[in-house]
Amino acid sequence: MLDRGQESTDDGGDELTVPMAWFYAEYIAEELLRTGDLMPPTSFEFRAGRDALALTVFLADTEGELSGIRVVTQLETWLSLTAYDQPWHTWVRERLAEAVAHPAVGGRSAPDVELARAAWRWLQETELLAPDLNAVPGGAAAGAGEDEGPKVWTPAWQLGLPLGHLAIHLF
Template sequence: MLHRGQESTDGAGGGELTVPMAWFYAEYIAEELLRTGDLMPPTSFEFRAGRDALALTIFLADSGGELSGIRVVTQLETWLSLTAYDQPWQDWVGERMAHLTAEALEVGGPAPDLELAAATWRWLEETELLAPDLDAVPGGGAVLGEDDGPKVWTPAWRLGLPLGHLAIHLF
């Protein structure tokens, strides 16, 4: 039996603490992809949005429960297709979260991995970041700098998703 402060990675139940290894691994992969892409400072909210959107994609795309055993290179195409601009990513996340939650309830409740994924999804949906208006019509005058031009409050996932997609391309 484990005592308070010890952790189990096998989810053997019995009141033991379980380490959410699949979520931590997804978060690690996402962070490394973004750091490698060097798209923005790792301390920025934009970086966090990109990391969280990408980690959520990586975690939810692991339908076989084999995340800790995957090879990143073999999954890049899947992650690229899921994060592409023309894909309904938000709907896909909602459906996968609902499916995984229903499965978890059948076996006794959400695992810590799923709880962290749900908290991340809430943050991505509820947090808004001030960002350039990507839907603004270009060509209205002089060339604008990065800090110029229209800005809008955008849900964090709308900013993080294209950053994650670009980081995968740059890998």
């Protein structure tokens, strides 16, 4: 079993570094979402929530303690970072830029950072069709169900972030 101090597969010159910090952040995010039972695990919405929450968990770990943290002690931090009135997307961009410039800070490996960057790219570039929460009340046909109301294409992170926040609350 690999620990945070042993992330390579051998002691030779061509070491394979396993991105354990990112994998652990994804695991925590997925478990929080599964516990909340908010979306089917096979849906794009679930992936958006998992990636947004994994980025929050991964980037909030500035001391390299991710593999040793107790989830319960970090819940308040993650709740405050994912709250509706917080500039989460700006925080992610800034933290990722720092991680790219200094990948070893916080015990992260370059592969950890690359997987986090890939998740962020997907969250930004992927749009999901979602109910238009800014639609004028009463603008939809009376009695229209959730699937029949106005919809808008929304960046995946804008759907995933509130799902992640709600999953933390439900934990």
